[in-house]
Amino acid sequence: xxxxxxxxxxxxxxxxxxxxxxxxxxxxxxxxxxxxxxxxxxxxxxxxxxxxxxxxxxxxxxxxxxxxxxxxxxxxxxxxxxxxxxxxxxxxxxxxxxxxxxxxxxxxxxxxxxxxxxxxxx
Numbered sequence: 001x002x003x004x005x006x007x008x009x010x011x012x013x014x015x016x017x018x019x020x021x022x023x024x025x026x027x028x029x030x031x032x033x034x035x036x037x038x039x040x041x042x043x044x045x046x047x048x049x050x051x052x053x054x055x056x057x058x059x060x061x062x063x064x065x066x067x068x069x070x071x072x073x074x075x076x077x078x079x080x081x082x083x084x085x086x087x088x089x090x091x092x093x094x095x096x097x098x099x100x101x102x103x104x105x106x107x108x109x110x111x112x113x114x115x116x117x118x119x120x121x122x
Contacts, residue, residue: 044080045101045105047080049102052083058082058083059081059082060084060085061079061082061083061084061085062084062085062086062087063077063084063085063086063087065086065087065088065089065117066088066089066090066091066117067088067089067090067091067117067118067121068116068117068118070113070114070115070116071104071108071111071112071113071114071115071117071120072113072114074086074104074117075104075105075108083100083101084100084101085098085099086098086099086100086101086117088117088120088121090118096118096121097121099117099120099121103120104120107120
């Protein structure tokens with residue numbers, strides 16, 4: 001299909017108006033989605049806490065992070081259907097501490113996304 005559109009444009013000078021409208025729609029929709037992405041994340045977190053409280057259990061994923069890793073890199077790994085636990089280790093690969101997903105989310109406003117995981121322990 002892309003080849004046909006390109007062929008029509010370059011040989012006949014025709015522009016497919018439907019594709020132009022679809023492209024504009026996709027650009028506007030993606031910009032709107034970016035604006036609400038933060039709210040969606042908070043809603044997912046709130047629902048996850050409620051689900052855990054109601055069910056009493058939830059599948060868990062464990063991650064191991066160096067104390068020097070940024071919180072931003074770890075938070076990107078969080079998904080909506082599982083609870084996350086992070087083991088924080090130092091340079092000699094010894095455990096400094098353990099963080100739950102909730103502890104990380106609650107400390108983020110004070111510490112920021114670029115804080116090191118070791119800062120969340122101390």
